[in-house]
Amino acid sequence: MKIPFNRPCLEGSELEYLKKVIETKSIGGGGTFTAQAETWLKKRLGVQRALLTTSCTAALEMAVMLADIRPGDEVIMPSFTISSMANAVVLRGGVPVFIDIRPDTLGLDERRIENALSSRSRAIMPMHYAGIACEMSDIQDIAARHDLIIIEDAAHAFLSSYKNTPCGRLGDISTFSFHETKNIVSGEGGALLINREDMVERAEVLLNLGTNRSRFKRGEVGRYEWLDIGSSYLPSELTAACLFAQLEQADHITSSRRQIWRHYHDALAAYEIEGLLSRPTAPADRVHNGHIYYMLFPDKETRERVAGALLSAGIDARTHYVPLHDTPAGRRYCRTADTMAITTSVAERLLRLPVWVGLEPKLDWIIDTVGSILAQTR
Ligand SMILES: Cc1ncc(COP(=O)(O)O)c(C=O)c1O
Known part of the structure; x- marks a missing residue:
């Protein structure tokens, strides 16, 4: 699959x-x-x-x-x-x-x-x-x-x-x-x-x-x-x-994506309690649109291992931005006014799971696959 x-x-x-x-x-x-x-x-x-x-x-x-x-x-x-x-x-x-x-x-x-x-x-x-x-x-x-x-x-x-x-x-x-x-x-x-x-x-x-x-x-x-x-x-x-x-x-698409986001979020809570990953934070005073569901792993090695294992299982999970301050054009054209410690760390540890309308029947299988990959980390 x-x-x-x-x-x-x-x-x-x-x-x-x-x-x-x-x-x-x-x-x-x-x-x-x-x-x-x-x-x-x-x-x-x-x-x-x-x-x-x-x-x-x-x-x-x-x-x-x-x-x-x-x-x-x-x-x-x-x-x-x-x-x-x-x-x-x-x-x-x-x-x-x-x-x-x-x-x-x-x-x-x-x-x-x-x-x-x-x-x-x-x-x-x-x-x-x-x-x-x-x-x-x-x-x-x-x-x-x-x-x-x-x-x-x-x-x-x-x-x-x-x-x-x-x-x-x-x-x-x-x-x-x-x-x-x-x-x-x-x-x-x-x-x-x-x-x-x-x-x-x-x-x-x-x-x-x-x-x-x-x-x-x-x-x-x-x-x-x-x-x-x-x-x-x-x-x-x-x-x-x-x-x-x-x-x-737009409303139908957004609400389907929000449900997928919520499904991941609830199912991954147990792994967060175990310290195996952290889940996104969505403060109560704002409504999000289910655009991205991401997991943050404790370190880059774990992220790479999980990403590789998911890909081998047929699940296309993706990392995200290479921080701009750390690119050739970023160094040439921009000023960095901060330590960028969170940016650097997040960029190394973040992995996005698939989110699209129609994915619903596959969600539990994706979550089980993440679970069995993480089980090898315990
Ligand atoms: C935060 C952000 N801004 C702007 C863009 C550029 O969007 P577009 O591809 O429509 O030019 C992207 C693209 O993914 C993005 O992630």
């Missing part, structure tokens, strides 16, 4: 909507499905504006432009994350400043932010690892005290929330990923969420090659012209059609 790490749930109207787009022969971006998906996101999250993008990476690049990050400006972020966050800053000439993550949620450690600030600090980029939100009240307080913009990377956190506020509405600017590895997918794809009225118009310009094409399409100006920097970040209608079908199933 082979169990993949991930399998997108494409069981709604994806094919029907894709067919519709192809029949219209109008497959460029900005059509009906784009509008429907953007409206869905705006209403559900309560944001000022939602814009579909070609990826979360693209949305992060736009967010850093919107935050007006200039050469030498510093942006606080975790190192236990994807290169897209740091790249977005470096592409504008800015300097990513890495601080450690919390040992419980594995999100940016808000208690370490103020120590890392300098006169060049302009923004904070929290990332909600595994869909479990960072301590956003404290991050918002720090940002307000020091006049910093919050760029929320909610790539993992679609339909997660913090103190009843949805992720995607917790920063000045926020981003989602709809990459095929995420809960809700359009192959490649993402969204930029704007929570500040004063940034909406510029966001539309950045998305459209630096032009006011959005205003032209709404009939607000007679022709469109180049106004600002920008690029081509608008996805095609094919992507938007697939995404809209996914959004219609």
Whole structure:
């Protein structure tokens, strides 16, 4: 039996909507499905504006432009994350400043932010690892005290929330990923969420090659012209059609994933009591979306042994990020303002189990397999 790490749930109207787009022969971006998906996101999250993008990476690049990050400006972020966050800053000439993550949620450690600030600090980029939100009240307080913009990377956190506020509405600017590895997918794809009225118009310009094409399409100006920097970040209608079908199933997909997460969590409790592994921490004031279920082993050797044995049994369990501060580009372009002890340790000890809709009948077998591998450690 082979169990993949991930399998997108494409069981709604994806094919029907894709067919519709192809029949219209109008497959460029900005059509009906784009509008429907953007409206869905705006209403559900309560944001000022939602814009579909070609990826979360693209949305992060736009967010850093919107935050007006200039050469030498510093942006606080975790190192236990994807290169897209740091790249977005470096592409504008800015300097990513890495601080450690919390040992419980594995999100940016808000208690370490103020120590890392300098006169060049302009923004904070929290990332909600595994869909479990960072301590956003404290991050918002720090940002307000020091006049910093919050760029929320909610790539993992679609339909997660913090103190009843949805992720995607917790920063000045926020981003989602709809990459095929995420809960809700359009192959490649993402969204930029704007929570500040004063940034909406510029966001539309950045998305459209630096032009006011959005205003032209709404009939607000007679022709469109180049106004600002920008690029081509608008996805095609094919992507938007697939995404809209996914959004219609988003609650079903999320609740199935949360049940799988809960099943693992309950079953692995006994091993945590024995000290063989630690389980994720999901604080009571936030709802997660079942994006990732991970185990933390006591050391790297145990993690490698369990990962190898699971793979031999046909279960594709995965490690995660190589910390950015410890990579060639991280050393070249960034500043590390902390010991990074938790980041380094977590990166060596973490292993993610498969989570996908349809996995339910295999869960007990996966858990038994983990149990028998761990039994050899006792
Ligand atoms: C935290 C985080 N941010 C951003 C991204 C980039 O997403 P995309 O593939 O949509 O560009 C990823 C990708 O997995 C991610 O894990």
